[in-house]
Amino acid sequence: MSKVARLLVALALAMTWLSGCDAAQSERTGADVSPAGEHTRGADLQNPPEVVSRNGVLRTTLVVERRKVWVGDRKLWALTYNGRYMPPTLRVRPGDRIELAMVNRVGKKWQGVTPDTNLHTHGLHVSPRPPADDIFLSIKPNTTYNYAYQLPRDITPGTYWYHSHIDMYSAPQVAGGESGLIIVDGLRTYLPPSLRDITERVVALKDNQIQGDEIHVYPLKIQPPTNRTVNGQQNPVIRIRPGETQLWRLANIGANIYYKLHLKGTTFHVIAQDGYPVHRIYSTDTLIIPAAARYDVLVQGGEAGTAQLETQPFYTGPAGNSFPQVNLATVATGGSPVARAALPSLFGPLDDLTHARIADRKTMVYTEQQNPDKYYINGKYYDPNRIDFVSRLNTVEEWTVTNDTQEDHSFHVHTNQFQVMSLNGKPVDPAYAWHETVNILRGQKLVLRIRFKDFTGRTVLHCHLLNHEDMGMMSVLDIVDGGTGPGKGDEK
Incomplete structure (x- = not known):
C-alpha cells in the first residue's frame, strides 16, 4: 500500500471514530468500500443535486435502472433514479408545471420483484388522473411514460417526495432506492427578512x-x-x-x-x-x-x-x-459565532375546518392477521378494481380511523391533505394540525377532516409502512364531481 493510500485509510478510520459510528454500522459485507471523498463516513453532508423549474416549467427525465452505485460508503447493487441512490431533488414553485419522462430500464425481475414501475408524487395536491399522479398505471421495461403535473397556484410550500407505487411491490422498490425529494418553494416568504x-x-x-x-x-x-x-x-x-x-x-x-x-x-x-x-x-x-x-x-x-x-x-x-x-x-x-436570531411565533396562514359543514362521515378500521401476514381496512384486502369509498368534490368530510391492532400503523391519503381533529380523543391544535401522513398508535383512534377540492378521479388511502400496504392495507377512493362543478382533474 502506498503512503498516500495509507494516509487516506487512516483519515477514514479517524473520521469513523469521530463520527461515533457503532460496531453494527462498521461491519463490512463484501461490498466495495470508498477510500475517500463524499462517500467516506464523516464527510460533510451534501445536498442532493437539484433540477429546478424555469419560467414556470420543470422538464426532466428519470431513468429507473438497477445499477451498482455508492450507498453510504460502499458500492451496492440498487434500484436507482438517474444512476444515483440519492437522486435529484425536483424544485418547483406554486403554479408550475412538471413535465417528467420516466424511462424504465430495469429490464427483468430482481430478487423476485417485478421490473414494472411507476411514480407517485407523494403529498402533492395534483390530479390523480393520467398523465399526472395515477398510481394504477404500470410502466413496462424498456418503455417511457410522459408524466405531466399542473401545480395549483395555492399549493402549500414545503417538502414532498417521489417514489414507486407499483401494486404489491412498492416496499421492495422503495427499499431498493426508488425515492427522492420534491421541494415546493415559498416557506421563506413567511420568515422575517433577516432569516x-x-x-x-x-x-x-x-x-x-x-x-x-x-x-x-x-x-x-x-x-x-x-x-x-x-x-x-x-x-x-x-x-x-x-x-x-x-x-x-x-x-x-x-x-x-x-x-x-x-x-x-x-x-x-x-x-x-x-x-x-x-x-x-x-x-x-x-x-x-x-x-x-x-x-x-x-x-x-x-x-x-x-x-x-x-x-x-x-x-x-x-x-x-x-x-x-x-x-x-x-x-x-464551530467557526465565528453569530448573534442568535429571535424566531417568530406565528408562521403560515391559519386554515381550520373546525366549523366546516360536514357532508359525510366515513369510518376505517385497521386489522391484521399473522402467519401469513395480511392487513385489512374494514375487513377488506386491497383490490385495485374495487372502489371502497366515494367522496364528492367541493365538500368536507370527517373520517375516523381506528387502529385495532397490536402495533403502530400510519395513515396516508393521496391528492388532498387533511386536518387532524383529535388523536385518541385528545383535540389537536389547528395551528399545527395539517398532515397527509400521520402515525396511529396501537389501539388508538384518529379523527380527521378532509376537504376535496380541485381534482376528481380514483386514488388511494393506506398505511404507509409499505410492507403493510403491499400486504393489503390500502383502499380505493373515488372523488367524483357530484353536480358541484367540474374539478381541474375533469378538464380536457
Whole structure:
C-alpha cells in the first residue's frame, strides 16, 4: 500500500471514530468500500443535486435502472433514479408545471420483484388522473411514460417526495432506492427578512438492508438491522456556526421504518409538516417521523463542539417492531459565532375546518392477521378494481380511523391533505394540525377532516409502512364531481 493510500485509510478510520459510528454500522459485507471523498463516513453532508423549474416549467427525465452505485460508503447493487441512490431533488414553485419522462430500464425481475414501475408524487395536491399522479398505471421495461403535473397556484410550500407505487411491490422498490425529494418553494416568504437567506440543508433519511453486494429488497422484513443513511451518505458531518439559524428539511423517504430524531442540546422549531406550513411554530427536542412523513424545522447552533443527530430506540408494539438507537450524523458547531436570531411565533396562514359543514362521515378500521401476514381496512384486502369509498368534490368530510391492532400503523391519503381533529380523543391544535401522513398508535383512534377540492378521479388511502400496504392495507377512493362543478382533474 502506498503512503498516500495509507494516509487516506487512516483519515477514514479517524473520521469513523469521530463520527461515533457503532460496531453494527462498521461491519463490512463484501461490498466495495470508498477510500475517500463524499462517500467516506464523516464527510460533510451534501445536498442532493437539484433540477429546478424555469419560467414556470420543470422538464426532466428519470431513468429507473438497477445499477451498482455508492450507498453510504460502499458500492451496492440498487434500484436507482438517474444512476444515483440519492437522486435529484425536483424544485418547483406554486403554479408550475412538471413535465417528467420516466424511462424504465430495469429490464427483468430482481430478487423476485417485478421490473414494472411507476411514480407517485407523494403529498402533492395534483390530479390523480393520467398523465399526472395515477398510481394504477404500470410502466413496462424498456418503455417511457410522459408524466405531466399542473401545480395549483395555492399549493402549500414545503417538502414532498417521489417514489414507486407499483401494486404489491412498492416496499421492495422503495427499499431498493426508488425515492427522492420534491421541494415546493415559498416557506421563506413567511420568515422575517433577516432569516430569508439562511442556509438550507436537506436531511433525507433512507435505509437499506444489505445482502452481499446488493440491497436486499425481497422478501422484505421490517425488523432486521437496517443501514441508515442521510442524503445517501454514511454518518456525514453537518456544520453550523454558534448561534446560526439553519433550515433543515427532515424527510423519511424509506419504505418501513420509524425515526425518533434527537440532537442533544438542540431544539427543533417546526415550521411545516408534510408540505403544509404551520400557523404557529412549535418547538420540541424529539421528533417521531414515521415512514413518508416530513418536517421542515429551524435549528440554531449552540456552543462549539460536536453532537450526534440520532434516532432513539422506538417500539411499535407487541405485534410490531423494536428499532434501536443509531447515530445518523455528527453535527459540528464551530467557526465565528453569530448573534442568535429571535424566531417568530406565528408562521403560515391559519386554515381550520373546525366549523366546516360536514357532508359525510366515513369510518376505517385497521386489522391484521399473522402467519401469513395480511392487513385489512374494514375487513377488506386491497383490490385495485374495487372502489371502497366515494367522496364528492367541493365538500368536507370527517373520517375516523381506528387502529385495532397490536402495533403502530400510519395513515396516508393521496391528492388532498387533511386536518387532524383529535388523536385518541385528545383535540389537536389547528395551528399545527395539517398532515397527509400521520402515525396511529396501537389501539388508538384518529379523527380527521378532509376537504376535496380541485381534482376528481380514483386514488388511494393506506398505511404507509409499505410492507403493510403491499400486504393489503390500502383502499380505493373515488372523488367524483357530484353536480358541484367540474374539478381541474375533469378538464380536457
